[in-house]
Amino acid sequence: MGVTVLQPYPLPEGKSGAYIIDHLSKRLLSLGATHAGQFLVDCETFISTPQHGGAPSRAVHVLHNSEYPASTFSIIDNGTGKQVSLVADNIFDLLMLKMTATFASKKQTKIESRGARFEYGDFVIKLGSVTMMEHFKGILIEIEYKSCVILSYCWEMIREMLQGFLGMQVPKDYPNYFTTQTIMNAMGQQQLLHAKHNDLYEPMDTVKQYLEQFTNYRKHVNVHVGGAAGVSVQPIHMPPSSIVGVGVGMGRP
């Protein structure tokens, strides 16, 4: 396990997702990367049913990452901005089903990123097509540098690798997820989270980056569909930074 950076890939006008994936795969293969299986990251969100006390609704995001097939990752958002994360055995999924009376699954927001996995020396690159309810939403590129667990030591190398196969400039700054984020604490005040670029990287960090991106994609539905769906998507709270942050603002391919 090493440091992983997740980047959304902006879709150019008039090009299909499949075309871009194919194009990027070819670039990777011609650089010398080898195809090494498939991957899947999925996310399902459970929302607490309304309580008498009028407490804010809580969201439990349950994610899986095929890189860690025995684990279930969950992040609870209590509605006031506090997040608690948990890594558990897969059987946690069955426990969630015991609570359907209190936490109902929002099936229409089930979202996943799946695709091919490539290896190139110490790097693992994953080209994921994001789909929600079978609808294509976009492309997420995951790049992992396996030999290091602290981003600040290897960001330059990851960045160079990204530029190499994407064929475009990637800003020098650390990706958004690793820089200081503002969150709302339980008292409703804004609080600064310390920057993560010098922290030990954990598998949970990868999952959190996915959740951040998935939340953005879900919000997009919101914009297009609007109306009734907009109200129901509201309880999925994310730190404000994730709304703005679309990774390192990438240029045009």
Place this chain on the structure above:
Amino acid sequence: MAMASVSSARESLQHALTNRFLPNLEYLLQGSILDSAVEHLMHRLKGLCDNVDTSPEPFHDLEVCMSLRQPNSNQPLLLRVRRAMDRDAPMQMRYLGQPEVDQRRPTLVRSCMDCACTNGILDFLTEMGFRLEFEYLAKGYMFRKGRMKITVSKLIKIVHGKQQDMANEPISQSYIVELSVVAPTGQENVGEEMRVFAEQLKPLVQLEKIDYKRLGPMP
């Protein structure tokens, strides 16, 4: 399609359930023995059980039971979280279903799900709306015999606000003895295996299926 080669976690779990290799039933027999006689039982178990060179394996666990009120149901959902006090190990969360005391079966049978978790589990459950139901310490020894697990432990009440260990007092003058197997659905011979083993402990401890309903509601 090549993409289909990665199955989702939900699919593999479903696969484990339908093919009956997910252990989700607990077969249980319980009994107790007075402090004064526990040494004899320990000797007997040492002779009967596997792990000869390492046995008995000591444990010291804190069990915290959390409950979640469920709408349209009188029964709250209970989850038990165990933390090892004597070693660094992941916390264990356990769901136990309603016990089924079938006269024809030699043991109590209840659905059971064990799940190892990271340390944030209590915080996580609290945020979900779970409340503390009760907590206690269990300190004792664990033995194995094949797939059977035998624990001999002392239940200790936690007294808050005082020096730890000093203030905590045993709940009774005896040890609780539990014989259990967690197995997938459909393995009916487990019960018989356990009954035979329980027979061998008989003069010392009487292992029985305890009907919780007869003991009244949960405290």
